[in-house]
Amino acid sequence: MKPRTSEKASRFTESVIREMTRLAHKHNAVNLSQGFPDFPAPAEIKAAACDAINADINQYAVTWGAKPLREAIAKDFSTRYNVAVDADANLTVCCGSTEAMMSTIMAIVDPGDEVIVFEPFYENYGPDAILSGATPRFVTLHPPKSRAEDWTFDPAELAAAFNNKTRAIIVNTPNNPTGKVFTRDELLQIAALCQKWDVLCVTDEIYEHIVYEGATHVPMATLDGMRDRTITINSLSKTFSVTGWRVGWTIAPADISGAIRKVHDFLTVGAAAPLQAAGAAALSLPESYYKGLSTTYFAKRERLLGILEKAGFVCFAPRGAYYIMTDISAFGFPDDVAFARHLVSEIGVACVPGSSFYRDPASMRTQVRFCFCKQEATFAAAEQRLAKLAARV
Ligand SMILES: Cc1ncc(COP(=O)(O)O)c(C=O)c1O
DSSP: OOOOOOHHHHTSOOOHHHHHHHHHHHTTOEEOSSOOOSSOOOHHHHHHHHHHHHTTOOSOOOTTOOHHHHHHHHHHHHHHHOOOOOTTTTEEEESHHHHHHHHHHHHHOOTTOEEEEEESOOTTHHHHHHHTTOEEEEEEOBOOSSTTOOOBOOHHHHHHHOOTTEEEEEEESSOTTTOOOOOHHHHHHHHHHHHHHTOEEEEEOTTTTOBOTTOOOOOGGGSTTTGGGEEEEEEHHHHTTOTTTOOEEEEOOHHHHHHHHHHHHHHHSOSOHHHHHHHHHHTTSOHHHHHHHHHHHHHHHHHHHHHHHHTTOEEEOOSBSSEEEEEOGGGOOSOHHHHHHHIIIIIOEEOEEGGGGSSSGGGOOSEEEEEOOOOHHHHHHHHHHHHHHHTTO
16 A cells, blocks of 8 residues: 655655756766855864864754854844844754745745745745745746846736735845846835735845855845844855755744744754854854855856857856856757756766746746856866767757
8 A cells, every 4th residue: 555645745846956966976977956066165164063073062052053153143144234133032043044944934824825936946945835835926037138137027027926815925135046136126126015015025145145246145134124024044055165064044033033943943953063163163254255255156157157158058147146047949959857867867967957946847948057166177077078068059
């Protein structure tokens, strides 16, 4: 007899991004699919993690986060953006921003509520909404027509997505997969609608420090009237190149933090205690670290754009984060999944089929996403392998 599983779990698939990493391993392919760096994390923070274990910080931390880490996050956010954050009332440390998002949505949304999501979207947001019983409502991000433009949304479509059932909107800026950095003006439009409809804004700001060519990251919580209705999500993963540490957090008004803490406690109890201690050390790195991060990623962006364009891809140059969405129409494959499978098994390079970032995978079959959080040897190997593909165009 086939054991019964929940209806909820049947409504989404396994992560396509993580599946592409497994396929990359299977085919010994260059992995430009899942967004994790293949170069070392800063030496100072690795030393801090070793020190913490040697100092026997090996037992459960306070469930909503070790105080030194909460204090370091509160200090960083309030000094950087001039928004008061109380480490005791507003902060919850979670197992990565993945758990932070899930705990948040479970804490603020009831079955029947609607949650607005920009599409294409980071694939976790769909299952987050389904598991909390919410109905996601999508607003389209349209690709730019030239290098001078960014992805855009239609303000009328956004306004029409809000109604009496809307409980929250998820904003991810800088954005994965598009690389869009929402402008202050766009965020003000979202903020006005949140205030008009009494809606909470959940912002995933995990690529906060990875922006290019003068783009500025504006946290939603800094806009007038938004601090009390914004849940800001972030993590160590991308800023400090430690995606496997699983340390993230939420910054939220006190009562919302209380609800998030309860969900978080029963989901995971807490993030790894020694890595929370190292997180506090990471947040005390000098400002030059963050500048260096953006500069390094800009060079990597240029390198991968060059490789992909030479191989025949039409690329959307990102303003932030570390992904490049591309159009693959020119290659003449039936769809993006067939293309991604060919690329990983025959060419030896893994990417993510773009349809996994859309609600209806059949609606978008001509895009794939590559990541550039990689070292030069990885780019060189990808360049060599993609030459075989270029020959097809
Ligand atoms: C937009 C976005 N949010 C969240 C995550 C997951 O982050 P974490 O490692 O903190 O769980 C990712 C990872 O790729 C991401 O791109």
